[in-house]
Amino acid sequence: MASIKDPDVGEQFSSKLEEIRTKLLKQAMGEAMNEATAQFCQGHKQYMKSVLETCAKKCKEDETMFATIQAYTEDLKAKRSVMKEKNTECPEILEEIEDKERHKELLIQKLEKLKQEQAKNRELLHSQNKANKDRLKNLNKMKDIFQERLSLEIRKIQGEKLQFIFRNISHEKPESAFTFLLRINEDGVYQIVSCDPPLAQMDYLERRLQETNNFSAFLANVRKEFVALHNATKTT
CATH class of the missing domain: 1.10.287 (Helix Hairpins)
Incomplete structure (x- = not known):
């Protein structure tokens, strides 16, 4: 022993x-x-x-x-x-x-x-x-990336909406949540309902997602913006 x-x-x-x-x-x-x-x-x-x-x-x-x-x-x-x-x-x-x-x-x-x-x-x-x-196929393919690489949690909100929760953004407080709410309208178009904390580039990222339909790139860019916002807040 x-x-x-x-x-x-x-x-x-x-x-x-x-x-x-x-x-x-x-x-x-x-x-x-x-x-x-x-x-x-x-x-x-x-x-x-x-x-x-x-x-x-x-x-x-x-x-x-x-x-x-x-x-x-x-x-x-x-x-x-x-x-x-x-x-x-x-x-x-x-x-x-x-x-x-x-x-x-x-x-x-x-x-x-x-x-x-x-x-x-x-x-x-x-x-x-x-x-x-195609969207369902892409979501299934990106499942491992969402969970393991981006520290991302996805929750169903009010039936037709999905909440995306990023963590490990802040090294000091890794459990701090950075979130946005997304829906797909009746025409099959991605729409951002809300973002917390707000991102100045979110409207641009939303338009790019609608144009390219590249959801994995969209999530990666959103995370980058959250990281940049957090680092900018720390320096001020």
Whole structure:
């Protein structure tokens, strides 16, 4: 049995405690990241459900318009047949036919517009689905970087928002938190809701994230800005 006076005993005990603490921290960070990813997936499913419901509604409207146009066409044919048989002019019927012809043209134009809108919605849905899959893939790839290299904690706030918490910014107080709150709007665009402490460059970093979609570079730059702000505060 090792002697308590042996200096290596204390060092081994401290090393073991540090190893246990690191494993627990990684486990907690992994659970928080998985929860945030699941929430993002749920939001994406709800958005796709809403778009599909809108497309279904548009299709029903198209069917109604087709039926109306067909009814007008049959009615016009019948009236023309009556006019041909009587071989006489009927101003009232002619005017009604002209009105229905104009109405028919308007319905055809509206139908064409609805088709164009549906095509745009399908294209938007496809693009949004691909973009969201890419974001999920990138988040999973960057999980280890977030936890181990940037000392970053991610929390789910109010369902659709994520809070990013940086630590080890201050050497004097490594547990001090530097945070910002992020959301993804209905168009799939990253938006910064708040930042504590405020960063002068946050608006610029947000625009760069929206332009490049490079989330790992964005997080690294935010951490750099927090470090620079902390060092500037120390020197003043």
